[in-house]
Amino acid sequence: MVLIGVVLIIVGFLLRFNPLVVVTVSALVTGLIGGLPIKELITQFGEAFTTNRYMSILIVTLPIVGLLERNGLQNQAAKLVSKIKAVTAGRIINIYLLIREIGAALGLNSIGGHPQTVRPLIAPMAEGAAEAKYGKLPQEERENIRAQAAAADNIGLFFGEDIFVAVGGILLMKGFFDQNHISADPILMALWGIPTAVCVFIIHSIRLYLFDKRLDRRLGQPKFLEAGQANETERKVER
Amino acid sequence: MTISVEAVYAFMGIIGLLCSIYTFFDKSNSRRITSGLFYFIYALTLLFGKVIPPFYIGLMVIVMVLIVACGGLRKGRFREESTEAREERRQRLGSWLFLPALLIPVLTVVGSKLLANIKIGRLPLFDPANPTLVALGAACVIALIAALALTRDTPRTSIKECRRLLESIGWAVVLPQLLATLGTIFTKAGVGTVVTQITTKFIPEHSLFWAVLIYCVGMAVFTMIMGNAFAAFPVMTAGIAIPLLIQQFGADANQLAAIAMFAGYCGTLMTPMAANFNIVPAALLDLKDKNHVIRVQFPTALITLAVNVALMYFLIK
Structure with missing residues (x-):
């Protein structure tokens, strides 16, 4: 019976109802089925909402990011990378993935994040690199690049984080095994995370490399040809 | 004096309150009153969460959701600033602009x-319960002062810009908090135990491979439902890993835990329920498809999940 809430969520998301509404309805229905009186249910709902305020921490970064954007931060980030010839959108994001993952592995979770790093810096840098290479970008590719930047932030954070011993995930697992009288060592748990962390970096790096190749295919390299660079003939042979 | 997490929430609440005032008076917004009310109520819950x-x-949150359900939350139209003015300021400040951004x-x-x-x-000095959150709050205050000094803009401009960002994120700003609330209610209603009961039925006896597969995939799927691998871990591990993998096949708890949690994170990459990682960034980056980030992550998550299954299987074998 309690699974009705889960079904509501899945159906609601699939039918693309507003997630806020879907989630609230599911929470209220699940609570009612679970036998909570309505007043008690709303109280618990409000209490949990207050406890989870930390989830909305991104709001504190908005006044700064907004101010810097108004003064051209994104353009400056794009400009900075467009000067370097070897950069591509995929490579920038790949470097960020590496920094993010290693940072998280060292316990420095706060060096990244979508509002404070991806939106003002990484996404514009990657877009700037692509623009320098292909000229003006179609909106679709622009969005693809941004989504890639956001994804790299998540992947780097998740798979780097659990290599650091004092992180929530590791402590939670240690606590759980202690309760069940099974011996577990946080340091070993962190170490056994490394194989997956390395694999995911390789997998995603390959995908970013392929992303670059796809951009090449879709957008060609008009800028290089226009500039009439020395290796133009070489490119023709390749084709 | 201790700077508590509550101070950071109050700061967030004040930002929201000031933004909502601009929304209330935004003539370009056809639903300015209800839109303003949405941010106003939200700001109150942040600011006075411990007092009310x-x-x-709970009732205030339901009102907010009703506003969204009835289409009462709209974005204002913002006067697009001339690119020349922005470019001129950029040239004046150059790479100094990175300073406040990096200060955070x-x-x-x-x-x-x-x-x-x-x-x-x-x-x-910092609330020991959550020093990172307080540190982030303090860092943002300092970075904001630095940004104001650097750009010579007024705090008012900063609030105006903040409202532009907040409105572009829109309802998604509340979603992570609401999902975490849902998670709490799911747990109380015992959704976890039911899911484990169902998944364990699928495991043929004495099959290590199937046990590993169901454990890892179960971690991912359960995480996709709850939006949080931390909720999935105790449930799945108590249901599958301890009775089968550890007691029957003698698996090492450290290896299991590390790999299973990552299997859960693969699930996090694939679900809109992990809104703060997947949906909010899409809103923040102005992506048309709110599931765009999930789409990008899907292949990596699936391949990594397969790697985790193989790795766990060979380590136990």
Whole structure:
């Protein structure tokens, strides 16, 4: 019976109802089925909402990011990378993935994040690199690049984080095994995370490399040809 | 004096309150009153979360959701600033613009690692319950002052810009908090135990491979439903890993835990329920498809999940 809430969520998301509404309805229905009186249910709902305020921490970064954007931060980030010839959108994001993952592995979770790093810096840098290479970008590719930047932030954070011993995930697992009288060592748990962390970096790096190749295919390299660079003939042979 | 997490929430609430005033008076927004009300109520729940009784907070949240459900939350139209003016300011400031942006992560790291243990008199400077959050709040205040000094803009401009960002995120700003709330209610209603009961039925006896597969995939799927691998881990591990993998096949708990949690994270990459990682960034980056980030992550998550299954299987074997 309690699974009705889960079904509501899945159906609601699939039918693309507003997630806020879907989630609230599911929470209220699940609570009612679970036998909570309505007043008690709303109280618990409000209490949990207050406890989870930390989830909305991104709001504190908005006044700064907004101010810097108004003064051209994104353009400056794009400009900075467009000067370097070897950069591509995929490579920038790949470097960020590496920094993010290693940072998280060292316990420095706060060096990244979508509002404070991806939106003002990484996404514009990657877009700037692509623009320098292909000229003006179609909106679709622009969005693809941004989504890639956001994804790299998540992947780097998740798979780097659990290599650091004092992180929530590791402590939670240690606590759980202690309760069940099974011996577990946080340091070993962190170490056994490394194989997956390395694999995911390789997998995603390959995908970013392929992303670059796809951009090449879709957008060609008009800028290089226009500039009439020395290796133009070489490119023709390749084709 | 201790800077508590509550102070950071209050700061967030004040930002929201000021933004909502601009929304109320935004003539370009056809639903300015209800839109303003949405942000206003939300700001109150942030600011007075500890003061207002939970029952009323619950009602306020339901009102917010009703506003969204009835289409009462709209974005204002913002006067697009001339690119020349922006370009002129950019040229004046150049790469100095990076300074406040970089101050946020640097000060947060410094604050949460070094200052977390500092005490003034007997009291710790930062709330020991959550030093990172407080450090981030403090870092943002300093970065904001630096940004104001650098750009010579007024605090008012900063609030205006903040409202532009907040409105572009829209309802998604509340979603992570609401999902976490749902998670709490799911747990109380015992959704976890039911899911484990169902999944364990699929495991043929004495099959290590199937046990590993169901454990890892179960972690991912359960995480996709709850939006949080931390909720999935105790449930799945108590249901599958301890009775089968550890007691029957003698698996090493450390290896299991590390790999299973990552299998759960693969699920996090694939679900809109992990809104703060997947949906909010899509809103923040102005992506048309709110599931765009999930689409990008899907292949990596699936391949990594397969790697985790193989790795766990060979380590136990």
